[in-house]
Amino acid sequence: MKLTMIGSGYVGLVSGVCFSDFGHTVVCVDKDVRKIDMLEAGEVPIYEPGLDALMARNVAAGRLSFTTDLAAALEGADAVFIGVGTPTRRGDGHADLSYVYAAAEEIATMLTGYAVVVTKSTVPVGTNREVGRIIAATRPDISFDIASNPEFLREGAAIEDFMRPDRVVVGVESDRARAVMAEIYSPLSLRDAPIVYTDLESAEMIKYAANAFLATKITFINEIANLCEKVGADVQAVARGMGMDKRIGSKFLNSGPGYGGSCFPKDTNALARIGQEHAAPQRIVEQVIAINDARKRQMVDKVLELCGGSVNGKRIAVLGVTFKPNTDDMRDAPALTIVPALVGGGAEVHVVDPQGRREGEALLPNVHWQSDPYVAAEQADALVLLTEWNEFRALDLPRLARAMRTPAMADLRNVYSKDDADKAGMAYTSVGR
Numbered sequence: 001m002k003l004t005m006i007g008s009g010y011v012g013l014v015s016g017v018c019f020s021d022f023g024h025t026v027v028c029v030d031k032d033v034r035k036i037d038m039l040e041a042g043e044v045p046i047y048e049p050g051l052d053a054l055m056a057r058n059v060a061a062g063r064l065s066f067t068t069d070l071a072a073a074l075e076g077a078d079a080v081f082i083g084v085g086t087p088t089r090r091g092d093g094h095a096d097l098s099y100v101y102a103a104a105e106e107i108a109t110m111l112t113g114y115a116v117v118v119t120k121s122t123v124p125v126g127t128n129r130e131v132g133r134i135i136a137a138t139r140p141d142i143s144f145d146i147a148s149n150p151e152f153l154r155e156g157a158a159i160e161d162f163m164r165p166d167r168v169v170v171g172v173e174s175d176r177a178r179a180v181m182a183e184i185y186s187p188l189s190l191r192d193a194p195i196v197y198t199d200l201e202s203a204e205m206i207k208y209a210a211n212a213f214l215a216t217k218i219t220f221i222n223e224i225a226n227l228c229e230k231v232g233a234d235v236q237a238v239a240r241g242m243g244m245d246k247r248i249g250s251k252f253l254n255s256g257p258g259y260g261g262s263c264f265p266k267d268t269n270a271l272a273r274i275g276q277e278h279a280a281p282q283r284i285v286e287q288v289i290a291i292n293d294a295r296k297r298q299m300v301d302k303v304l305e306l307c308g309g310s311v312n313g314k315r316i317a318v319l320g321v322t323f324k325p326n327t328d329d330m331r332d333a334p335a336l337t338i339v340p341a342l343v344g345g346g347a348e349v350h351v352v353d354p355q356g357r358r359e360g361e362a363l364l365p366n367v368h369w370q371s372d373p374y375v376a377a378e379q380a381d382a383l384v385l386l387t388e389w390n391e392f393r394a395l396d397l398p399r400l401a402r403a404m405r406t407p408a409m410a411d412l413r414n415v416y417s418k419d420d421a422d423k424a425g426m427a428y429t430s431v432g433r
């Protein structure tokens with residue numbers, strides 16, 4: 001199959017690279033000339049483990065290329081994927097669909113023959129139908145189909161998720177489109193990945209419902225963690241005991257500083273908005289959003305308490321600022337609330353993150369970037385573990401304690417134990433324990 005991928009960001013690039021590895025011929029398109037220049041030079045503009053090698057292999061095999069020229073990329077395409085961003089629209093929480101509809105218009109003017117136009121971006125119910133309407137209105141002469149194919153990959157494990165998904169969701173309305181989609185994903189059937197065929201609206205809903213459910217699960221355990229702190233229970237033991245029940249499952253039961261990232265905050269906001277617009281309010285999701293917002297501020301209070309009520313004039317080392325490990329993505333990371341609050345409270349903040357600096361420098365003004373946790377901890381009054389990168393999971397706590405002015409740690413990911421901290425002579429606070 002010949003495939004065109006519009007948008008070469010986290011989702012478009014990973015999908016394009018993986019589709020080419022399936023054996024398809026893929027052209028990845030982006031409007032960002034800098035991104036395409038980097039890709040053509042063999043450089044990966046994002047940090048995603050394993051992506052560079054897989055990309056190089058498929059470029060060398062002649063199956064994968066990059067361009068800013070959409071018309072050329074569309075020539076002879078069997079399917080065109082829209083993988084552009086759908087950020088939160090300023091002011092009202094709704095998904096901003098301007099990039100998706102702009103892509104649909106461009107496809108409409110440049111398409112030369114039958115193709116399936118597939119929306120991979122996360123989009124509200126009705127968007128795929130509108131994409132179809134835009135193309136049909138612009139080009140009544142051309143035959144095409146639309147398909148909804150929301151993406152479920154996780155940053156940091158994106159290739160594994162794409163290659164071995166729990167399921168692939170495909171919303172289609174014609175047998176022809178279904179056949180094209182089946183052929184595109186046929187390599188996965190060898191790996192027993194089920195393809196869920198459905199109508200367009202259900203496919204669009206599945207993505208939002210799944211993300212909102214996961215965000216709810218995280219928020220649920222965070223509230224349980226608050227209660228554990230009050231009653232002397234250990235949230236990790238509680239989560240383990242809960243998660244062994246197969247009806248519940250152990251994933252997404254790690255309490256922490258609140259969910260962040262490029263998907264959960266914007267998708268929960270969009271779902272709440274869709275619910276309001278259709279007079280079917282999503283009250284649980286609305287609560288989840290409010291609780292998660294408050295959660296980040298609670299984490300600031302935890303650090304303040306650890307520092308005796310104020311961080312003014314204190315030196316604080318923050319370990320990890322990306323929204324989770326193994327990504328450089330800073331979108332809606334809890335660090336974007338917590339770090340500025342510490343700086344605003346008068347602290348001198350030293351930050352270490354294995355991949356976050358490139359994105360983080362502009363987003364976190366007035367902090368000092370360090371490359372080594374032990375250097376960041378020198379003369380510090382508190383250490384805040386915010387993202388559980390592997391690099392921060394086996395720190396020498398006695399060495400850190402010796403380097404600090406006041407040995408104290410707010411372990412917001414429960415990586416260490418009070419015992420570890422006691423042995424190192426460090427004051428310690430964590431979440432839900």
Ligand code: NAD
Pocket residue numbers: 006007008009010011012029030031032035083084085086099102103106120121122123151152153154155262263
């Ligand atoms: P991104 O911002 O990393 O990438 C989007 C890219 O699209 C950018 O490079 C931008 O320049 C390009 N673009 C925009 N308009 C274009 C146009 N008309 N022509 C060509 N290129 C264009 O976004 P992302 O994180 O990859 O997310 C894309 C979509 O996938 C969103 O809807 C998101 O919700 C969804 N999604 C993301 C993830 C994730 O983990 N990031 C997971 C599942 C689903």
